[in-house]
Amino acid sequence: MANERRNEDKAVAAGHIAGPGLLPIVLQVNGEDHDLMVEPRTTLAEALRGPLGLTGTKIACNHGVCSACTVWLDDLAVASCSVLAIEVGERRITTIEGLAGQEHLHPVQEAFIAHDAIQCGFCTPGLVMSCAALLARNPHPDRKEIETAISGHLCRCGTYPHVVQAMLALGTREEPDLE
Amino acid sequence: MNDEPPRRREQLPFGLAHLGLETVERDIPADEPPALGPNAGLRQIGKNAPRWDARAKVTGAARYTVDVALPGMLHAAVLRSPWPHARLRSIDLSRAAAAPGVHAALGVAEPLVSGKPIVLRYVGQPVAAVAAETPALAQAALQLIDVRYEPLPFVTDPDRARQADAPAVYQKPELDKVPSAGLPASAAVYPLSGNVLGPENRNSRGDVAAGFAAAAVVVDGMYRTQVQTHCCMEPHAIVASWHEDGLDVWMSTQFTAGVRVQLARHFGLPLSRVRVQVQAMGGGFGSKSQMGLYGRTAASLSRLARAPVRLVYRRDEEQMDSGNRPSSAQHLRIGARSDGTLTAISLHSHGSAGIAFGAAPGGIASALYPCPNMESLHYDVFTHAGPSCAMRGPGNTQGAFALEQSIDELAEKLALDPVVLRDRIDPSPVHREERRLGAERIGWSQRRAPASDPGPLKRGVGMAQSLWPANVQLNTACEVRLWRDGSVEVLSSVQDIGTGVGTVLAQVVAEELGLEPAAIRVRIGDTEFPSGPPSYGSRTTASITPPARTAAWRVKEALFRTIASAWQVDAQTLIIQDGAIQVRNDPHRRISWREAAAALRTDRISATAGRADDYAGFRHRSGDAAIALNDLGGAQFAEVEVDTESGVIRVLRVVAVHDCGRPINPRQIESQVQGGVLMGVSYALMEERILDSNTGWMLNPNFIDYKLLGAQDAPDIEVVLLENYQGFSASDAYGISEPANIATAAAIANAVYNAIGVRIRSLPMTPAAVLQALGMVPGGRH
Ligand code: FES
Ligand code: FES
Numbered sequence: 001m002a003n004e005r006r007n008e009d010k011a012v013a014a015g016h017i018a019g020p021g022l023l024p025i026v027l028q029v030n031g032e033d034h035d036l037m038v039e040p041r042t043t044l045a046e047a048l049r050g051p052l053g054l055t056g057t058k059i060a061c062n063h064g065v066c067s068a069c070t071v072w073l074d075d076l077a078v079a080s081c082s083v084l085a086i087e088v089g090e091r092r093i094t095t096i097e098g099l100a101g102q103e104h105l106h107p108v109q110e111a112f113i114a115h116d117a118i119q120c121g122f123c124t125p126g127l128v129m130s131c132a133a134l135l136a137r138n139p140h141p142d143r144k145e146i147e148t149a150i151s152g153h154l155c156r157c158g159t160y161p162h163v164v165q166a167m168l169a170l171g172t173r174e175e176p177d178l179e
Numbered sequence: 180m181n182d183e184p185p186r187r188r189e190q191l192p193f194g195l196a197h198l199g200l201e202t203v204e205r206d207i208p209a210d211e212p213p214a215l216g217p218n219a220g221l222r223q224i225g226k227n228a229p230r231w232d233a234r235a236k237v238t239g240a241a242r243y244t245v246d247v248a249l250p251g252m253l254h255a256a257v258l259r260s261p262w263p264h265a266r267l268r269s270i271d272l273s274r275a276a277a278a279p280g281v282h283a284a285l286g287v288a289e290p291l292v293s294g295k296p297i298v299l300r301y302v303g304q305p306v307a308a309v310a311a312e313t314p315a316l317a318q319a320a321l322q323l324i325d326v327r328y329e330p331l332p333f334v335t336d337p338d339r340a341r342q343a344d345a346p347a348v349y350q351k352p353e354l355d356k357v358p359s360a361g362l363p364a365s366a367a368v369y370p371l372s373g374n375v376l377g378p379e380n381r382n383s384r385g386d387v388a389a390g391f392a393a394a395a396v397v398v399d400g401m402y403r404t405q406v407q408t409h410c411c412m413e414p415h416a417i418v419a420s421w422h423e424d425g426l427d428v429w430m431s432t433q434f435t436a437g438v439r440v441q442l443a444r445h446f447g448l449p450l451s452r453v454r455v456q457v458q459a460m461g462g463g464f465g466s467k468s469q470m471g472l473y474g475r476t477a478a479s480l481s482r483l484a485r486a487p488v489r490l491v492y493r494r495d496e497e498q499m500d501s502g503n504r505p506s507s508a509q510h511l512r513i514g515a516r517s518d519g520t521l522t523a524i525s526l527h528s529h530g531s532a533g534i535a536f537g538a539a540p541g542g543i544a545s546a547l548y549p550c551p552n553m554e555s556l557h558y559d560v561f562t563h564a565g566p567s568c569a570m571r572g573p574g575n576t577q578g579a580f581a582l583e584q585s586i587d588e589l590a591e592k593l594a595l596d597p598v599v600l601r602d603r604i605d606p607s608p609v610h611r612e613e614r615r616l617g618a619e620r621i622g623w624s625q626r627r628a629p630a631s632d633p634g635p636l637k638r639g640v641g642m643a644q645s646l647w648p649a650n651v652q653l654n655t656a657c658e659v660r661l662w663r664d665g666s667v668e669v670l671s672s673v674q675d676i677g678t679g680v681g682t683v684l685a686q687v688v689a690e691e692l693g694l695e696p697a698a699i700r701v702r703i704g705d706t707e708f709p710s711g712p713p714s715y716g717s718r719t720t721a722s723i724t725p726p727a728r729t730a731a732w733r734v735k736e737a738l739f740r741t742i743a744s745a746w747q748v749d750a751q752t753l754i755i756q757d758g759a760i761q762v763r764n765d766p767h768r769r770i771s772w773r774e775a776a777a778a779l780r781t782d783r784i785s786a787t788a789g790r791a792d793d794y795a796g797f798r799h800r801s802g803d804a805a806i807a808l809n810d811l812g813g814a815q816f817a818e819v820e821v822d823t824e825s826g827v828i829r830v831l832r833v834v835a836v837h838d839c840g841r842p843i844n845p846r847q848i849e850s851q852v853q854g855g856v857l858m859g860v861s862y863a864l865m866e867e868r869i870l871d872s873n874t875g876w877m878l879n880p881n882f883i884d885y886k887l888l889g890a891q892d893a894p895d896i897e898v899v900l901l902e903n904y905q906g907f908s909a910s911d912a913y914g915i916s917e918p919a920n921i922a923t924a925a926a927i928a929n930a931v932y933n934a935i936g937v938r939i940r941s942l943p944m945t946p947a948a949v950l951q952a953l954g955m956v957p958g959g960r961h
Contacts, residue, residue: 039315049246054239055246056238056240058245058412058461060413061494061882062493096237096238100238109234113229113233116847119677119678119854120461120462122243122411124237125237147891151890153889153890154412156411156464159850161853161893
């Protein structure tokens with residue numbers, strides 16, 4: 001125990017260990033830089049929902065299984081409950097609040113509304129983020145590809161059929177305009 | 180003089196729309212609106228208006244209880260029993276209360292009988308709680324609570340609990356304090372022997388022995404169902420704020436008005452000083468109907484700390500201590516004559532709701548198929564496990580699994596098609612039509628004999644019938660306001676737990692006022708508005724849409740009177756057409772909605788209506804609750820593929836044919852039926868709470884080991900909605916949530932039998948269970 005303690009002190013002194021107190025970090029969220037102080041153990045989901053007030057990102061399991069907390073790091077959809085805020089670094093974070101343009105909703109959001117791919121809506125922001133990420137890399141996903149892309153999401157209300165329907169409709173629309 | 184309000188005769192649409200409608204004459208209260216025509220002639224009702232809060236939900240703007248943050252808000256954490264059964268010797272909160280950032284600490288475990296020692300009865304039972312400035316400080320403070328437990332012998336397995344020498348969960352004098360998993364009655368009315376409470380005699384009638392003696396064929400089976408947890412994606416959550424005038428609460432609840440009553444009673448406050456709100460709500464499925472100990476805890480901590488307190492369960496707390504669907508063990512025997520006529524039904528059931536009672540497998544076995552001789556005896560088995568509560572289609576979901584497999588087995592013994600047998604013994608023409616439509620869609624006529632596929636992959640088709648009472652909440656009110664600028668609001672404390680009741684309210688009001696649903700501002704989920712119904716028991720739409728329409732109609736009548744007096748015409752001659760008010764047959768006397776509203780004498784007018792009795796009366800009423808004359812139901816057909824080498828069952832297709840009276844928003848109903856089916860598939864194949872019998876701990880209190888159905892496991896679901904008019908209320912609409920869940924597992928089990936020729940009588944039907952049923956690996960209960 002004492003040895004461990006000494007090793008830890010040495011590591012802190014050498015700059016190898018951060019914390020356990022508050023650390024200053026900068027998060028680039030939805031195109032804007034935010035300075036904040038977080039404990040090393042603070043997850044990205046907690047940082048977004050707490051100090052940044054971006055509560056659209058939901059925490060349902062907090063252990064990386066349900067994908068309710070999905071956000072983008074650069075172009076990658078990740079479970080923000082399983083990423084520490086201090087490890088995000090320079091990467092661009094996009095949350096559900098940053099997905100829509102000024103004027104228009106994102107096509108995935110429009111499609112979710114049109115096909116009623118929503119019930120209680122608690123899992124919905126996460127699903128929208130994963131579906132939008134899928135569409136960005138594959139404008140015409142087929143059923144299998146859609147199901148694979150959302151396979152990590154849990155929706156207790158059972159919106160999967162309407163989510164798939166919404167995404168299939170998007171994939172077959174006339175002009176895929178994702179900007 | 181009698182003070183019955185005056186009544187008038189009204190002709191209302193009647194029958195199944197796709198078969199042709201008739202009318203029925205009913206005597207209705209004079210202050211109810213005129214008959215509403217069938218959906219085909221309506222502009223808003225029966226159409227797929229987009230969900231009222233869809234935009235907020237897809238943009239992340241929707242505000243759930245977990246998102247509520249108040250100035251100065253503290254965070255609560257709960258210390259839970261590590262023992263499945265223990266006496267609480269002492270508890271010392273002083274170090275925790277003095278810890279940095281902690282503002283309040285509280286013991287929450289209480290003795291069942293006052294003056295007796297505090298006994299803890301399941302792992303995860305709340306013992307104490309603290310409120311601190313951050314969640315981490317609250318969590319840390321729990322470690323400083325000094326608790327002395329005296330562990331006692333315990334039992335978590337219901338079969339073991341039934342043995343005479345099993346450790347007892349309760350003593351007789353404690354029975355009237357036992358929590359109920361749904362039934363209002365006290366457990367104390369039944370005899371207790373060891374851990375077995377009962378029998379509860381449910382609808383027994385006739386002479387069962389004579390009935391079996393008269394039977395040509397008897398089927399006899401033992402069916403078992405597991406404990407399922409609700410798994411709401413939004414955990415149980417509350418923010419409670421005491422202030423000088425009373426108590427404000429934000430809560431993820433299925434019943435704002437009911438929670439207000441419970442809080443007011445518990446804390447001795449007048450109803451007028453307790454406010455309960457919920458905006459967006461992340462699912463309940465029966466587990467968020469009450470104030471709960473967690474609700475009391477948050478409010479007490481807030482009072483103590485003089486600050487708002489937020490309490491949100493972690494997922495493991497959800498799994499261990501937020502309710503569950505009780506297990507069941509059902510011994511079901513059915514006797515029939517050779518033509519299928521039922522002569523006797525005997526159901527002896529045991530069920531465990533943990534430390535709660537009320538684990539009966541519903542009334543479906545005695546209600547679905549009439550039978551003169553019925554014996555239904557139910558026993559509750561207490562175990563040292565977290566209490567059950569209602570869960571989507573409570574009782575009947577477990578009951579249907581046994582009943583509908585037995586009926587299929589009976590059909591096989593009688594060499595009758597399962598649908599044909601049901602048509603003979605089920606007098607409901609609506610059910611018959613559900614089965615006819617479902618059979619057509621699934622291709623029932625192509626169904627083959629059991630185990631027809633020669634290879635290892637075997638396909639099969641099966642069906643089951645669902646039944647649920649058409650519940651109505653009488654204590655339901657709704658207000659409609661019209662402002663002088665023409666804007667309209669609909670207000671009720673009713674909460675939208677994901678069903679889309681807000682959309683439905685907007686559609687009903689828009690229909691009556693000749694407006695678009697998007698023009699109606701929906702204000703719900705707040706007890707400052709007229710009290711709405713709970714969102715449980717599939718009663719919300721049936722309860723709230725008639726008063727919503729009635730209130731809108733009364734506002735319209737008031738506006739008509741204003742215009743009529745200005746125009747010097749009879750108000751009766753006014754109609755709304757294309758967004759304008761005009762004199763019938765005189766398009767020149769016409770005024771836009773906005774202009775008409777501008778003529779109001781005051782800034783706004785309003786009408787509040789209550790839920791009138793169903794026009795043809797109720798089957799049953801008690802307190803605020805009533806049961807309509809009709810039943811809710813549906814038939815579900817499933818096609819499965821069983822891999823007999825791996826034991827994996829894939830559900831390929833489900834056809835779900837359902838009746839909810841007049842459908843108001845077919846697409847939202849389709850969403851809800853899909854949800855019910857998927858929860859049923861998940862129940863049938865995957866979900867099970869597993870308790871360690873050596874420690875009493877739940878082994879899968881997470882989403883990793885507790886398996887929930889995902890998109891890749893979801894079958895194709897075809898939803899067929901009947902349009903069933905009965906002339907029962909101003910909207911003639913009923914609920915859908917529970918019936919959509921009840922038949923699914925049974926339909927899948929019947930399809931599995933058709934695929935492999937072996938009947939699986941236990942849930943969940945995991946690969947291991949399938950291989951055991953096939954005799955390919957040892958073990959199992961078959
Ligand atoms: S909350 Fe992050 S995966 Fe469930
Ligand atoms: S919509 Fe409720 S959990 Fe997905």
